[in-house]
Amino acid sequence: MIELKGITWDHPRGFNPLQASAKRYWRERGIRVAWQKRTLKDFGDTSVDTLAQNFDLLVIDHPHMGSVAAAGSVVNLANHLSAAEIALFAQQSVGPSFGSYHYNKGLWALPVDAACQTAAFRPDLLPAAAFPATWPQVIGLAEYLRAKNQWIGAALCATDCNCIFLTLSAQGGNPVAQTGEELIPLEAGLAVLQLMKEL
Known part of the structure; x- marks a missing residue:
């Protein structure tokens, strides 16, 4: 057997x-x-x-x-x-x-589950019409909520931080390089880190 x-x-x-x-x-x-x-x-x-x-x-x-x-x-x-x-x-x-x-x-593997970068909200706290569509709108919403002692949440354990960084880099037109010394341009990487900090 x-x-x-x-x-x-x-x-x-x-x-x-x-x-x-x-x-x-x-x-x-x-x-x-x-x-x-x-x-x-x-x-x-x-x-x-x-x-x-x-x-x-x-x-x-x-x-x-x-x-x-x-x-x-x-x-x-x-x-x-x-x-x-x-x-x-x-x-x-x-x-x-x-x-x-x-x-x-x-x-090297097959996807059997998808832990995707996605957004969710509580409609009792945020009407659908106020749902942000751009990163500046997300940052604006975060600032607005902070003033009311409310928060935007993001998963930020080490693996999650890596996934968020890679996702934001790709969304910004800088997917991580498969070869070479530089994974993404320095300025692009710094911009992504700044956005993550603001979140």
Whole structure:
């Protein structure tokens, strides 16, 4: 009997579907998959190389693709999936999230969940007509709310800060370079950091 060990993050959204699919995989293929959980913080911070030494299947986060490709700790899925399968995964992914798993001509993971940079608001506190559409409007709203002892919130653990920085850089016309010494132009990076500080 084949038994595989997998690791995901400790949230019903990240664990329950895998548990259900493992039962079906056992019935249909006779292969057991035992899923374990790690905290959301560890999900973003634990080395993929370390996980790959201890587990057969990994649910990992997209910011790790560069280090994963360099270390060779996981297989390049582009060598194991057909063009039709890859196209289907791309079509069924949220927004452009599928592209975040491509790096250096490899496909290092598949999107099974989308933790997207998105906005949300309470309509009882902010009417839809007042919802900001530009960054200057967001900053203006933040200043207005601060004066009323209310706040705009943003996820700012280390991994979230990295994702916000990359997203704002790309939105500003400076996506992070795949090669070279400079990831983004210095002035553009400073402008993004200033915007993050203002938020």
